[in-house]
Amino acid sequence: MIKPLGAICNLNCTYCYYLHKEDLLGSPSKFQISDAILETHIRQYIEGQDRDQVVFSWQGGEPTLLGLGFFQKVLELEQKYKKPNQRIENDLQTNGTLLNEEWGAFLRKHNFLVGLSIDGPKEFHDHYRVAKDGKPTFDKVFAAAQMLRRHGVPFNALCVVNRVNAKRPLDVYRFLKNEIRPRQMQFIPCVEPKDFKSVAPQHWDPEALPLQDSPAAHPGHPDSIVTDWSVDPDDWGYFLCKVWDDWYRRDIGKVFVNQFENAVAVWMGKDSQMCVYHEFCGKGVALEHDGNMYSCDHYVYPEYKLGNIQQLSSSRMVFSDQQKNFGFDKFHSLPQQCRDCKFLFACNGECPKNRVIRTRTGESGLNYLCNGLQKFWHHIDPDVMDICQKIATGKRF
DSSP: BOOOOOOOOSBBOTTTTTTHHHHHOOOOOOOOOSSSHHHHHHHHHHOOOOOOEEEEESSSSOOGGGGHHHHHHHHHHHHHHHHHEEEEEEEEOOSSTTTTHHHHHHHHHOEEEEEEEESHHHHHHHHHOOOOTBBOHHHHHHHHHHHHHHOOOOOEEEEEEEEGGOOHHHHHHHHHIIOOSOOOOEEEOOBBBTTTTTOOOOOSOOOSSBBBTTTGGSSSSSSSSSTTSSHHHHHHHHHHHHHHHHHHHHHHTSSSSSHHHHHHHHHHOOOOSSGGGGGSOOOOOOOOSSSSSSSSOOSSGGGGGEEEEETTTTHHTTHHHHHHHHHHHHTTOOOOOHOTTHHHHHHHTGGGOOOOOOTTTSSSETTTTTHHHHHHHHEEEEHHHHHHHHHHHHHOO
């Protein structure tokens, strides 16, 4: 994931986990990738690939602040370094507020896949996703979705499920399905410890973490481990179950939801399509604007810096002992409660950054979302078994 502007963004979303990187990483005035670092990255990334397809992922902050000229330069550099018979693709994660017709024509012409951040209908989206001046952003994002459809630009909707919209799952799902009509819906649970601006993941005091089922393991409590905007684990389970039921009755095979596609895959014995549910992690490294590479974009802290591409190749950093240990630690640090769980194959402890509570017996490393995930896995198990059986026998849905 490339962050060519670092944490710089034109929005001030309440729940953003990245805006504070302006203070953590340096002066905002220097937050723009240089031509030299950009070219170094593109060259190294292509050189390090042995596949026919190479995908560049542009994120932020808000990468469209750099303008079309920047991405035209990107395309030229990609063509300069691509290998024979190699296909270069790009995806762009954006808040959508700066997209216009010119952007639409460019994205379509060059086959960009767009990830559009939208948290459901206006009342939910505007609750947390506001501009720097505090004004709502829904109308601009909705207009961006319409524009992308007009231009035939493939796009996914990325919906952050937080403490507010989690309580109205069908309103969110049906709005995205009927009004936004993305290629795929990506539901991301909002989970941030209260000290996320200063303390790196896995550097918490284990003894200070709350026990599962305790009031402090939920948002809104004075002693809560997480921010007030974090989704309640029970609400996360409720959200997924309600959306699953609606999708399973009406939309299977027609509407694509990342959580559900992934569930079917792992029930069929395939590898997880989502890093958060994979047995190991470490493949989603983040490149900051200054050439520094970090273990993951949720781990952009000094403790997880791998090096700088101006001194060390990105391939060497990705396959370094430091990064391999980071990836394997996801499994090795699982508490016994997870290892004994019927649904370990589907969950694998979810994302390590969310392991901010202790088990009922006091063992650290349990995922904050555990209760909700358990509810979801149990709820869908018979349905997914039925889906797998129909796929295996070639039956229609």
